[in-house]
Amino acid sequence: MAAPSAAKVEAAAKAVQPKVVAWRRDIHENPELGNQEVRTAALIAKELKALGIEVREGVGKTGVVGVLKGGKPGKVVALRADMDALPVEEKTGLPFASKVKATWEGRTVPVMHACGHDTHVAMLLGAATVLAGMKQDIQGTVVFIFQPAEEGPPAGEEGGAKLMIRDGALDNPKVDAVFGVHIGPGDPHELNYRPEGFYASSDRITITVKGRQTHGARPWAGIDMASVAADIIQATNQIAARQVDVGVSPSVLTIATINMGFRQNIIPEDLKMEGTMRTFSKERREDLIARMQKSVTAIGDRYGAKAEVAFTQPYPVTYNDPALSKWVKGTLEKASPGKVDDNAALVTGAEDFSMYAEKVPGVFIQLGGRKADVPRETVPVNHSPYFDVDEAVFETGVKAHAFMALDYLAKK
Known part of the structure; x- marks a missing residue:
């Protein structure tokens, strides 16, 4: 049994493109935060069931797993998309811009798909449509993983890839390899990656x-928290820029929120x-944790305060399997x-796709998705309130997913 031809995949991707755009706009206008993706999950499950794909819901809280068994036995390949949005106020001015507000860690916040997860869901639904239409020609099984809380679950909750794996997303059937695609501000239709370490590990500080x-008029009678905060930020920046060799291994320490008073x-x-x-390395991570703990504690002591630092929600380095990375280039060239x-x-962003790639060989x-009329120098990046993409690249994303699945299952 021959795998479906490239021309057949291209035609199917082109045919489903209007649906992919419609799905993306619908999800973009109705974003949901991590572990809250109820509407998004229901839409995904409905579309997968309509394609005749076996569906498991409630995986990893709100996750959805679809299983497409081909017409001939073979290996099992997984394709993954993330579903969650961010607490960001949208400023794109798009006709389908989000006006949604939700509760996050006790606060009411605006919600936006500022990292492209709306497009990831839409493109993977598009790939599922393409592959379902070729079911009899598929040599093996394709697993579609739609994951919540990639950006991290709320404090005190579990979620994301870790919980999806615990709930069996890579089992029944047992997955042999996993692939993922992430949209960004790069040149339109470009597909890029690197073997071995690609995205950084991350920890929440x-x-x-x-x-x-x-009293504000008597600072000497208490402990000046603004000065403590300023000293901690200066020390944190000094650790990242002056105490470690960034040429040996890149690293970033960022303080993004200050709450007091x-x-x-x-x-x-x-x-x-x-x-x-x-x-990007276990050794650098451990070194920075030790330096931060020593510095924060010392600053607190100097002011007569008790200062502590905790590191939670760890994501490992996103590691692309070397052999699979070498093989996949030819497949991506078709897309x-x-x-x-x-x-x-190297990308200092982090991805919990890394957790799947720790269990089975993977490539991310x-x-x-940069719009052609937006200069490279000023293109809004992921997590910006102005983040937007060229919808024409969705067709490339659908083809990349479909070709990776089909070619992996067909390869000897």
């Missing part, structure tokens, strides 16, 4: 400080700061001829 409250004339008792750490780069730069790929 939470710093808590207990001081002594006082309620009035302009009260210095508060409590301070909470949060941020993120990105590294986007002349626009495949297999030596992409970036798809360029």
